[in-house]
Amino acid sequence: MTLNQDRIERPLTREEQIALKNKRTGITVFQISWILVFVCLVVVYFQLRSEQVVWPPAGVQPAALLPGLLATAALFASAALVWRGLKTARAGHLHGLMQQWLVALALGVAFVVIAGAQWSAMSGDNAYGMVFRVMVGYHLLHAIVIAIYMAAVLRSVRTGHVTVRDLWPAEAGARLWYFVVAAWVLFFVPLYLV
Amino acid sequence: MATIAQPLPGTRIEQPKPGLQIGKYFRWSVDHKIIGVQYLALAFTFFIVGGTLAMGIRWELLTPATDLMASGTAYNQLFTMHGTIMIFLWIIPALAGFGNYLVPLMLGAKDMAFPWLNALAFWMIPPAGILLILGYFAGQAEAGWTAYPPLSILYSPGNGQTMWAVAIHLLGLSSILGGINFIVTIRNMRPEGMGWFDMPLFVWAVLATSIIIVLATPFLAGALTLLILDRVAGTSFFNPANGGSVLLWQNVFWFYSHPAVYIMVVPAFGMLSEMLSIHSRKPIFGYRAIALSSLAIALLGFLVWAHHMFTSLTPALRVPFMITSMIIAVPTGIKIFSWIATTWGGRIRLNSAMLFSLGFLSMFVIGGISGVMVAAIPFDIHVHDTYFVVSHFHFVLYGGTVLAIYGGIYHWFPKITGYMLNERLGKWHFWLTWVPFFFTFFPMHMAGMLGMPRRVAVYAPEFQALNQVISISAFVLGLSTFILIYNIVWSLWKRKVVAGPNPWRALTLEWNTSSPPPAFNFYGDPVPFRDPYGYGTKEAWDYLKEQAQELGPSYPANQPPEKAHPVALAPAAGD
Numbered sequence: 001m002t003l004n005q006d007r008i009e010r011p012l013t014r015e016e017q018i019a020l021k022n023k024r025t026g027i028t029v030f031q032i033s034w035i036l037v038f039v040c041l042v043v044v045y046f047q048l049r050s051e052q053v054v055w056p057p058a059g060v061q062p063a064a065l066l067p068g069l070l071a072t073a074a075l076f077a078s079a080a081l082v083w084r085g086l087k088t089a090r091a092g093h094l095h096g097l098m099q100q101w102l103v104a105l106a107l108g109v110a111f112v113v114i115a116g117a118q119w120s121a122m123s124g125d126n127a128y129g130m131v132f133r134v135m136v137g138y139h140l141l142h143a144i145v146i147a148i149y150m151a152a153v154l155r156s157v158r159t160g161h162v163t164v165r166d167l168w169p170a171e172a173g174a175r176l177w178y179f180v181v182a183a184w185v186l187f188f189v190p191l192y193l194v
Numbered sequence: 195m196a197t198i199a200q201p202l203p204g205t206r207i208e209q210p211k212p213g214l215q216i217g218k219y220f221r222w223s224v225d226h227k228i229i230g231v232q233y234l235a236l237a238f239t240f241f242i243v244g245g246t247l248a249m250g251i252r253w254e255l256l257t258p259a260t261d262l263m264a265s266g267t268a269y270n271q272l273f274t275m276h277g278t279i280m281i282f283l284w285i286i287p288a289l290a291g292f293g294n295y296l297v298p299l300m301l302g303a304k305d306m307a308f309p310w311l312n313a314l315a316f317w318m319i320p321p322a323g324i325l326l327i328l329g330y331f332a333g334q335a336e337a338g339w340t341a342y343p344p345l346s347i348l349y350s351p352g353n354g355q356t357m358w359a360v361a362i363h364l365l366g367l368s369s370i371l372g373g374i375n376f377i378v379t380i381r382n383m384r385p386e387g388m389g390w391f392d393m394p395l396f397v398w399a400v401l402a403t404s405i406i407i408v409l410a411t412p413f414l415a416g417a418l419t420l421l422i423l424d425r426v427a428g429t430s431f432f433n434p435a436n437g438g439s440v441l442l443w444q445n446v447f448w449f450y451s452h453p454a455v456y457i458m459v460v461p462a463f464g465m466l467s468e469m470l471s472i473h474s475r476k477p478i479f480g481y482r483a484i485a486l487s488s489l490a491i492a493l494l495g496f497l498v499w500a501h502h503m504f505t506s507l508t509p510a511l512r513v514p515f516m517i518t519s520m521i522i523a524v525p526t527g528i529k530i531f532s533w534i535a536t537t538w539g540g541r542i543r544l545n546s547a548m549l550f551s552l553g554f555l556s557m558f559v560i561g562g563i564s565g566v567m568v569a570a571i572p573f574d575i576h577v578h579d580t581y582f583v584v585s586h587f588h589f590v591l592y593g594g595t596v597l598a599i600y601g602g603i604y605h606w607f608p609k610i611t612g613y614m615l616n617e618r619l620g621k622w623h624f625w626l627t628w629v630p631f632f633f634t635f636f637p638m639h640m641a642g643m644l645g646m647p648r649r650v651a652v653y654a655p656e657f658q659a660l661n662q663v664i665s666i667s668a669f670v671l672g673l674s675t676f677i678l679i680y681n682i683v684w685s686l687w688k689r690k691v692v693a694g695p696n697p698w699r700a701l702t703l704e705w706n707t708s709s710p711p712p713a714f715n716f717y718g719d720p721v722p723f724r725d726p727y728g729y730g731t732k733e734a735w736d737y738l739k740e741q742a743q744e745l746g747p748s749y750p751a752n753q754p755p756e757k758a759h760p761v762a763l764a765p766a767a768g769d
Contacts, residue, residue: 016381021308021382022308022382022383024376025307025377025378025382026308026374028373029374029408030374031312033374033408033409033411033412034412035371035562036412037412037416037419040417042447043445044416044420044431044442044446046443047442047445048439051434051439052437059435065632083294124428124429125436126436127437130429130430130437133432134420138419
């Protein structure tokens, strides 16, 4: 067995299993912690809103619902593809992962473009615009960084650095993308629906 | 209650000496032990800086008029930096240092779950500290450690306030990374046979603290982000003139900062549980109650933040927060009574570590009682923003946490360095800390009750006598710190009394390896003793004997309990 084959086919050692368990627990705890920054911004939104007589303030147009819905749909679709791609890879088909993640990334870009357009069209000179821009901007920052990470994972799959035996980089990317979706739901409800 | 006049330092003189390689503590390392010492050393350095600033505050307050400080602004900067440094760069990192050093050892693990992340979390602290202090060259922060708007937005013109916010942001991120690492390590890296309720109580305390850190600190991150945006990007989240809210900051800040009080105290509780049991030679009383009360404090800590805002809060919300604030005294009381019961009937070694532990008990209780007092709405409104509050939190954080840290240093120094600290100096250090501490902070209760406001350089002349007592005591307290520094330097470079693996005859796993421990901590897979606090049993004695055969003796050699201590028939006493 060559060194490379060994790397691909050998089952995980006990140390590697513990390391994987640590990574999974670690990223879960990180996500629980970091989502609270988004919760904090939701609290900020509601407190500012509660101190205004009219919301959004008089003369300020709220963000349009339809583009928001489109962006949300794109994001949900991308998350579904990310999930399916990872499932395919776990079944041993890395090619399927690549195909589905490429489409997922394209949908992610669509989300960023739509939400980004709303972000740039919103004026920040009033309480509503200010909090909208900070919330959406903060979310977009996360979406862009995590999408770049997922693109890097795809590159690693192509070059053979991510294998069926060790799918952790892809799993981490998927978990982070689900985080992007969860964080967006947290923001979408107060910003567009309530 | 019997006491042992001669403490039991398991010391041997002129044994093979562990090498001291100071250079490795200034480099990037992923070894949790090195990182632990790095945390402790850096935190202690900042303690000296923050303490020097405290001396400046007390010097200024010797007289009712401004004398040391050129202006009120300079005084504002002084107490802002003192508070910030003491909280974010001394107490929190020092406790993280103990956690880093001890948790993997107590769990029998080779290292933390994420060693590289551990190093990263530490190395975020020095640049943050430097950034904070560099603010002095850019118009230092002057809004207090609480940074309330509008002070921190409209009335802090220098860039120092922005640098302050960025620095605290970095420190918060470092804290979150550390918290994640602790939780994963404790959950996943316990040895076989060590269930949740077999863990040492210090590990429980670190777990509870880490839960608070990962759940509370993100709110600080959110608030600081908005503060920075207000200062540099033209937003006005905290400026009511443009649709913002000053109360928004108070809510979000205290949602972090009240739980942060427990971040600063709960690990000290854990250290106390270890030290009191070991130096009383008795099993800890109420193990599960102490462990679970740490979690209860962590949970309840999130429900009390608005008691800091009684004077600005909607009146209808005051009573619920008063009730939750008082309820938190219950799990804290469980711990206090359990510790007292632990020492009761024990064969107490009145060594330095034990003295500081008892010092903690005495002073923290005063801080806890004054905490219940300020949780009561009518009383709080009377003493809000007075020296009573200053006294209260110093009794908790200095009389509590700092004394526990001192005790921890005396207790774990032999493990960390392989050398004993001098006991006589330790006792001098204790008495010159404990007594002046009381006379520094207790009179502040009176000053506050009589109406002296905090954060002022100029005060009414009738407060001068009290302030002079406080300041003189504070100077003695400040000087006493140098006894510890001298003791450490002397013990490491001149005295060199070798500790042996287990000088205190303790049963937790960190003592089941050499002092200092080797790379990866243990020579094989360590087997934890059935009960980490099972002192006074034949089983414990056999375990310690076996340990000495394996690792080499600590002086004096173990003896059967009945020979070493004829009165060992007393329940649960003995080595």
